[in-house]
Amino acid sequence: MKILPSYSAFARILALGSLIVLGAYAQAQAQTDPLPSWNDGPAKQAILTFVKETTTQASPKFVDPVARIATFDQDGTTWVEQPLYSQVMFAFHQVGVMSAKDPKLKTIEPFKTVLSGESAAIAKLTVPDLEKILAVTHTGMTVEVFQKSVQDWITTAQHPRFHHLYTELVYQPMLEVMQLLRANGFKIYIVTGGGQDFVRVYSERVYGIPREQVVGSTADTTFGYDKDGKSELTKVSKDVRVDDKTGKPIGIHLMIGRRPLAAFGNSTGDQEMLEYSQDGAGARLMMLVHHDDATREYAYGPESKVGTFSDALMAEANKRGWVVISMKNDWKRIFAWER
Amino acid sequence: MKILPSYSAFARILALGSLIVLGAYAQAQAQTDPLPSWNDGPAKQAILTFVKETTTQASPKFVDPVARIATFDQDGTTWVEQPLYSQVMFAFHQVGVMSAKDPKLKTIEPFKTVLSGESAAIAKLTVPDLEKILAVTHTGMTVEVFQKSVQDWITTAQHPRFHHLYTELVYQPMLEVMQLLRANGFKIYIVTGGGQDFVRVYSERVYGIPREQVVGSTADTTFGYDKDGKSELTKVSKDVRVDDKTGKPIGIHLMIGRRPLAAFGNSTGDQEMLEYSQDGAGARLMMLVHHDDATREYAYGPESKVGTFSDALMAEANKRGWVVISMKNDWKRIFAWER
Numbered sequence: 001m002k003i004l005p006s007y008s009a010f011a012r013i014l015a016l017g018s019l020i021v022l023g024a025y026a027q028a029q030a031q032t033d034p035l036p037s038w039n040d041g042p043a044k045q046a047i048l049t050f051v052k053e054t055t056t057q058a059s060p061k062f063v064d065p066v067a068r069i070a071t072f073d074q075d076g077t078t079w080v081e082q083p084l085y086s087q088v089m090f091a092f093h094q095v096g097v098m099s100a101k102d103p104k105l106k107t108i109e110p111f112k113t114v115l116s117g118e119s120a121a122i123a124k125l126t127v128p129d130l131e132k133i134l135a136v137t138h139t140g141m142t143v144e145v146f147q148k149s150v151q152d153w154i155t156t157a158q159h160p161r162f163h164h165l166y167t168e169l170v171y172q173p174m175l176e177v178m179q180l181l182r183a184n185g186f187k188i189y190i191v192t193g194g195g196q197d198f199v200r201v202y203s204e205r206v207y208g209i210p211r212e213q214v215v216g217s218t219a220d221t222t223f224g225y226d227k228d229g230k231s232e233l234t235k236v237s238k239d240v241r242v243d244d245k246t247g248k249p250i251g252i253h254l255m256i257g258r259r260p261l262a263a264f265g266n267s268t269g270d271q272e273m274l275e276y277s278q279d280g281a282g283a284r285l286m287m288l289v290h291h292d293d294a295t296r297e298y299a300y301g302p303e304s305k306v307g308t309f310s311d312a313l314m315a316e317a318n319k320r321g322w323v324v325i326s327m328k329n330d331w332k333r334i335f336a337w338e339r
Numbered sequence: 340m341k342i343l344p345s346y347s348a349f350a351r352i353l354a355l356g357s358l359i360v361l362g363a364y365a366q367a368q369a370q371t372d373p374l375p376s377w378n379d380g381p382a383k384q385a386i387l388t389f390v391k392e393t394t395t396q397a398s399p400k401f402v403d404p405v406a407r408i409a410t411f412d413q414d415g416t417t418w419v420e421q422p423l424y425s426q427v428m429f430a431f432h433q434v435g436v437m438s439a440k441d442p443k444l445k446t447i448e449p450f451k452t453v454l455s456g457e458s459a460a461i462a463k464l465t466v467p468d469l470e471k472i473l474a475v476t477h478t479g480m481t482v483e484v485f486q487k488s489v490q491d492w493i494t495t496a497q498h499p500r501f502h503h504l505y506t507e508l509v510y511q512p513m514l515e516v517m518q519l520l521r522a523n524g525f526k527i528y529i530v531t532g533g534g535q536d537f538v539r540v541y542s543e544r545v546y547g548i549p550r551e552q553v554v555g556s557t558a559d560t561t562f563g564y565d566k567d568g569k570s571e572l573t574k575v576s577k578d579v580r581v582d583d584k585t586g587k588p589i590g591i592h593l594m595i596g597r598r599p600l601a602a603f604g605n606s607t608g609d610q611e612m613l614e615y616s617q618d619g620a621g622a623r624l625m626m627l628v629h630h631d632d633a634t635r636e637y638a639y640g641p642e643s644k645v646g647t648f649s650d651a652l653m654a655e656a657n658k659r660g661w662v663v664i665s666m667k668n669d670w671k672r673i674f675a676w677e678r
Binding site for chain 1: 405408482526535536539543549550551553557559560561562569570571572578585588589592593594595596597611614615617618
């Protein structure tokens, strides 16, 4: 009888088959590492553990999909904020665009200084100066006209050091975190000190985040009709709401209505957002990007004018168990175009 | 040879088969009328046409899913608003709850009148009286404490005429429209003059609309810490934004950031929202619920204190081609519990 040998051959084939299958599985796993731009380490592990705990039905920390909210600061957390916030670069550019149509701007401060292009003088602009510049460039037009001006700039303007579009300076590791969370039923929000109407212009294209999931600083709009009787909204510099520091949890409540499960920031402006996220019940993930990579990006701390990472913030992160991301050590790759 | 007869028998079976299949298909179609509580007519047809035009890839009016936004007013559009907005009923109830803890409220107007329960006196309360009542019952507590008080009321309070929970007085035909739009990739928002924090408590359960898709009237919150150092937001009566009339498009821009494709209302408070929706490009659907069914619900017009449907609104609807829904003629069934 040949039954035994042939059974045994069959078993060997089966065993070989499972080895092949297992090998293919392991390869597939390796190929589908959801965070390929992250080095192995506590930061990457914290993200993977959080996602597993909150989305595994049998987990005691499982969260109903409707409550799966994650919030990301933008400047310094999802893209480069040095040497100046891109929105300020946009505003400076707009002063030029507007002065071409309205030459008297060229003779009035602080616009004259901006138009001079002299870095030393521009660096000395005060907060009231910047407010004047933002008011002129961000209000007095319909929301559609404003969006168009942002669109024109964001699709052409390049970063002075990297010579890439600003939208190409998003952090690839953060896009991967967004994608992983999204694939696991999370709704992803940008919660930025930047202008809500500004970020909305490119959020869908750059982050896959629809306009309605951008929470930012806002000013009022007024409702009216154009000469053809069509309804329109005009941006005005009234009722300014600054979405920074305590303004972030306030904005989150206004726009979302529940505490985020996960919150990502990089500066003292994000502190209250991370606290507000953490102080809900159940599994939470709070992460701070630490800019410690002068070679590939920037290294800056308390001394920086933008994106302040203070000693007190580091102390609070340690005390509250927030995960500090070292750009230098945790990120294999910073930008999609690297290498 | 039996090939032909057997082939012919086979063909007959096939033909019969397709008839059976076609019959089953027609039956399935009939069974799955997405708007079973609507009578056939121009209102129902307008909805079906709009959905088909905006979601059929080959249609010249096809809309990218990201732009598929539909907004619904609540009071009088998705649930009963007579004899008084339910949120006012809630506020009156809360005066009772609060006076039990703080008896001096019983001696102060307008709370004394509310507590008297005398309809004639209550009907005479002025707008400043109501503002005082809303301030006391809606501010001075954390957002969680407020949500809990709404939750306690909404799950027990009954409508004086229908003797059903308020949440059972949602219009079944409107739930069907929401469901149809949702199934076709639309994001559905409530855009209400009512309190955003109030409606959010039950929007998910009643409408399948998550909290972040509720746009309503708001007041500010302040960020602080409780005695255990946990971060919290407290409702305050500062920076009140009224989401009514011009406040609706303004709220839509603030919370959503694009013009809705479809907008549903029932009163002069919804006029600007419908205009703002209509004045975008491409296919649009603007509908107004007309309360003309005193038997099954209410019939009211310009004389009503709540939900004013003015002659001017009807004239604008006719001029701009908005679809007026007759509750009496267009709705086969108003509430889910009918029959």
